[in-house]
Amino acid sequence: MRRVALKISGPAGAGIIQAGETLSKALNRLGFFTLVYPEYPSRIRGGDNNVQVVFSSERFLSPQKKINLLLAFGKSNFADHKEELIFGGLGFESSDLEFDQMAKELGSPLVLNTVGLGFLWAVLGFNFEFLVEQIKEDFGDKKAILDLNIGAAEIGYGKAQAKGFNLNIGIKSQKKKILNLTGNEALTKGILSAQCNFAAIYPMTPINEILRLLAKSEIKVFRPEDEIAGIMSAIGASYAGKRAMVATSGGGFSLMVEGLGLSGMAEIPLVVFLGQRTGPSTGMATYTSQADLDFVIKAGHGEFPRIVLAPGDLEESYCLGMEAFNLADKYQVPVILMTDKYLAESRFSIEEENFNKIRVAIDRGKLFKGVLKNYKRYEFTADGVSPRAFPGQINFITNSYEHNEYGFSDDDTENRERMMNKRMKKLNKLTGGYKIYGKGKIALVGWGSSKETLLDFLKENKDYSLIHVWRPWPFPKELEREIKKFKKVIAVEGNFSGQLAGLIEKEAGFKIERITKDDGRPFFKEELNERIKLFRQSV
Structure with a gap:
């Protein structure tokens, strides 16, 4: 396996999302890259909260339709997700393993999720101490709670070992410090x-x-x-x-x-x-x-x-x-x-x-320096940006009505035209706003959160490139030239109509194909692979 996907499911209020967070951070201690994708309805108790944890020795991961391992805290929760298991995957339901009884014997039903964590950790075949270290980080300042949770994880870990459950994942840990x-x-x-x-x-x-x-x-x-x-x-x-x-x-x-x-x-x-x-x-x-x-x-x-x-x-x-x-x-x-x-x-x-290593310097822009004599808050300048002062300084006026250079209201037509031109030219010289990944002749265009899923796709599909737009507006001027270099361009978006595609068509005059979805979920790995494959066959 190059990656493992597992899911924890249970009713709201059972600590399902927290369990996924703790598990992922313990995996990070082994040098694995992780993705934790939670789903939960708008309810405080009951229903189905679930969290998917994907891990690999490589970065850029996608949520998956199919999983290798499932642990559900409830019969109905297990039924909701059992069909997601791949052939040969392992699925468990907590009551079948008597987790509830174990938690009660420890004196708190609240540690049921931690019993499950210990169990999963053993099924994955990892040293128990790495999980203990993460539990210490989570509860280190609360000794009684810490001891209770370590004990719960130990019981779950022992249960899996006694039953001989092991996923045999075949992914080696690595010496990397991973931030989650x-x-x-x-x-x-x-x-x-x-x-x-x-x-x-x-x-x-x-x-x-x-x-x-x-x-x-x-x-x-x-x-x-x-x-x-x-x-x-x-x-x-x-x-x-x-x-x-x-x-x-x-x-x-x-x-x-x-x-x-x-x-x-x-x-x-x-x-x-x-x-x-x-x-x-x-x-x-x-x-x-x-x-x-x-x-x-x-x-x-x-x-x-x-x-x-x-x-x-x-x-x-x-x-x-x-x-x-x-x-x-x-x-x-x-x-x-x-x-x-x-x-x-x-x-x-x-x-x-x-x-x-990420560094961004502070830039407060044009702040007025000196004495505010004859100060013009909205002074006409070459770039449209006027020096800014603050209240309490003499001659300072700010106005939400149309105004002249001094800030006084002004409905004159010539003044209005000049002020509109002043404001609207501010961003004319803004550059950048996108980045191209890969060297393929077919470009996938994405914006926002689709980036890592699309980069994950590129790892196995070298004939594609990704144009990731991180500043959709003002529309990146240089993108019009770059986008025309590709044989085909396909926008991948989490909306119904393909809104970025429509923006590119309007601003660049270039036809963009669309792969869209609007069901409340991100693109899953298998789903994206299949839809791009079908798209290529249909055009």
Whole structure:
């Protein structure tokens, strides 16, 4: 086997997602790269929560339709997933193995999931001490709980050994330091490195982890009464000279749109982190989607410049999470960074030394220096960006109405035309926004969270290349030239219509084929392979 995929399933409240996290981090201790993909419905108890853990000695992994190993905590949960096992795979249900009784004998039914972890670890054939080290990291400051969980894992491990269960995976461990993060965790590291000062976040899946992590930092975190109050307070903080952000999902962003226009007209920097989920309306609130691109690019009445970023992995989540603030300050525009439930809440891995090499310098843009004598907040400049000052300084005016150079309201037609030209030319010289991987003649185009799945596909299909677009807007000018070098171009997107494909067709005048899905799940490895194969046969 080059990789192993396993799944843990059980009712909500049984610690299924936590079990997947602990297992993956223990695998990282052996030098394996891991992917942890959780699925859960909008319910507190019952139902089916499940987490898929894929591991390999190679990076860039995809979720899979078929799995090698299944452990279910419940008969119905086992029934839901048993057909996913490959021929020769191993499937177990906790009550058949008397895990419930083992947990009760330990004095706590809450360690049922840890009994299962120990069992899985033995089935995989790994040294128990590596799992113990990870459990110590998880519970090290709570001795009683630590001892209880180590004991639970030991009983489960012994059960598998006594029964002789072994998957015989045949993948060797390696001496590498592997970092394990969710996309949200990587984004938060970028936010902190950017020296953000203020965050207004109304809780919504899938960005709640950002709220939780920032609340533990020194950043001023405000939980507003609604999304409108959130974006307006962030604009106020930015107006006062602070680096400010909001985080939300599609429904919350819908309410924020008028505030986005305020940022655009008043030229107040703003960063919006938008975690996409399946819509419209409440839709499928705990499932993923890439269907908000068209909306975000055009959100707001009237026309004003904005930048849209779409990281595809941990490195980009970190560096673009930081760069979003630089771009907002440099161009004095709103910047929307789009992630989605799959990237935000799944766990990915990277070699620690490579992640630690990422550097992004702080750039606050054009800050006015000197005495504000005859200061023009909206001065006409060659690049459209005016020097920015802050409240409390004499002659400082900011205005959400159309205004003249000084900031006073002005409805004159000539002034309006000049101000529109000033604002709209700000981003004319913005370059980059995409990266090409591979040397194949057929290009797959992706954006955001599809990146690692598409790179995984490229490992076994050298006649393909990947064009990964990490800044969909403004549309990368150079991409028009590059895309015409390929024999065929196919967009792979997690939405119904192929929104990036439509954008490329509009901006570059180049026909793009589409492979799309909008069922709330990311592309699975086998699914993507089959759909690309069928697509090639049909054209």
